[in-house]
Amino acid sequence: MKLTELFKNDSLSLSFEVFPPKNDTAFDSVKTATEEIAKLRPSFMSVTYGAGGGTSRYTLDIARNIKHCYNVPTLAHLTCVSSTKETVRSRIEDMKASGIENVMALRGDLTPELEASDRSGWAYRHAVDLIRDIKESGADFCIGGACYPEVHPESANQAEDIKHLKEKVDAGASFLTTQMFFDNNLLYNFLYKIREAGITVPVIPGIMPITNANQVERAIKLSGSFMPQRFKSLVDKFASSPDAMKQAGIAYATDQIIDLFANGVKNVHVYSMNKPDVAKKILDNLSDILR
Numbered sequence: 178m179k180l181t182e183l184f185k186n187d188s189l190s191l192s193f194e195v196f197p198p199k200n201d202t203a204f205d206s207v208k209t210a211t212e213e214i215a216k217l218r219p220s221f222m223s224v225t226y227g228a229g230g231g232t233s234r235y236t237l238d239i240a241r242n243i244k245h246c247y248n249v250p251t252l253a254h255l256t257c258v259s260s261t262k263e264t265v266r267s268r269i270e271d272m273k274a275s276g277i278e279n280v281m282a283l284r285g286d287l288t289p290e291l292e293a294s295d296r297s298g299w300a301y302r303h304a305v306d307l308i309r310d311i312k313e314s315g316a317d318f319c320i321g322g323a324c325y326p327e328v329h330p331e332s333a334n335q336a337e338d339i340k341h342l343k344e345k346v347d348a349g350a351s352f353l354t355t356q357m358f359f360d361n362n363l364l365y366n367f368l369y370k371i372r373e374a375g376i377t378v379p380v381i382p383g384i385m386p387i388t389n390a391n392q393v394e395r396a397i398k399l400s401g402s403f404m405p406q407r408f409k410s411l412v413d414k415f416a417s418s419p420d421a422m423k424q425a426g427i428a429y430a431t432d433q434i435i436d437l438f439a440n441g442v443k444n445v446h447v448y449s450m451n452k453p454d455v456a457k458k459i460l461d462n463l464s465d466i467l468r
């Protein structure tokens with residue numbers, strides 16, 4: 178199922194993100210975790226892609242398994258940074274052959290090594306180049322793009338970031354998923370600004386349940402997200418008690434999701450990080466709301 182069809186639906190729904198294993202040894206445990214999440218019947222599941230293509234095969238293996246064995250619509254991520262045109266074209270062909278219908282087209286993060294390398298010969302500089310290539314390949318994918326309510330860290334300002342976001346949509350992205358955020362007002366302001374800029378495609382907010390103290394630092398480093406005082410107090414109070422931190426983090430994420438639903442959002446994407454227990458608790462917390 179193409180996700181654009183799903184987004185036309187008026188009912189409220191949750192989707193989950195999982196990531197592929199880094200090597201063969203971890204494959205079975207990751208596969209089992211993603212299957213447990215698939216059994217919860219989310220509206221769809223996304224499977225991330227290792228920058229540089231390190232886990233590309235696993236992304237497809239996991240996505241194919243979820244789709245074909247559990248009948249859950251899947252969104253396979255694809256990054257293009259430092260890839261050749263031939264590599265990307267072959268990934269697109271593999272996705273088509275696997276029956277993938279939805280692709281999240283991303284640039285990928287610039288690692289310090291990539292930042293230091295000679296970029297003059299790169300075939301892809303931005304996600305928009307990948308979106309154009311997917312379109313040119315004739316593949317009939319529903320294409321998603323990433324967006325940043327708190328501005329992408331490389332952008333000089335929000336106006337510039339939104340200008341480039343519009344280019345992705347004009348090139349063929351038919352929906353957008355947001356970077357994580359911990360203050361819903363940031364999303365509401367962002368939505369207002371992108372709608373004003375003429376971006377009308379569905380925007381799926383991404384919510385990260387922070388379930389242990391180590392995740393906090395990693396999440397801020399990766400996303401540059403603003404931590405509201407309410408969230409900081411929760412971490413200060415419960416970080417040293419793993420069970421309490423997990424419960425508080427799930428409650429905070431649930432609260433964010435309820436507020437999003439109450440303010441007109443229909444689908445929320447949860448960065449469930451291969452944790453079926455976290456995904457299940459969030460769904461349980463919302464059981465009557467989602468019914």
Ligand code: FAD
Nearest residue numbers: 225226228254283284285286303304323329332338341356
């Ligand atoms: P782009 O859209 O290329 O944007 C990157 C920066 O370049 C922005 O500042 C933008 O404003 C600017 N820009 C865009 N176009 C132009 C242009 N034409 N000229 C000048 N500047 C331009 N990473 C992974 O490795 N694997 C994943 O699976 C993955 N999944 C993700 C899912 C989501 C929902 C999100 C939000 C991020 C994900 N990432 C993933 C991380 C992502 O790769 C990084 O955030 C990366 O730094 C930017 O990717 P992008 O596709 O948004 O890039």
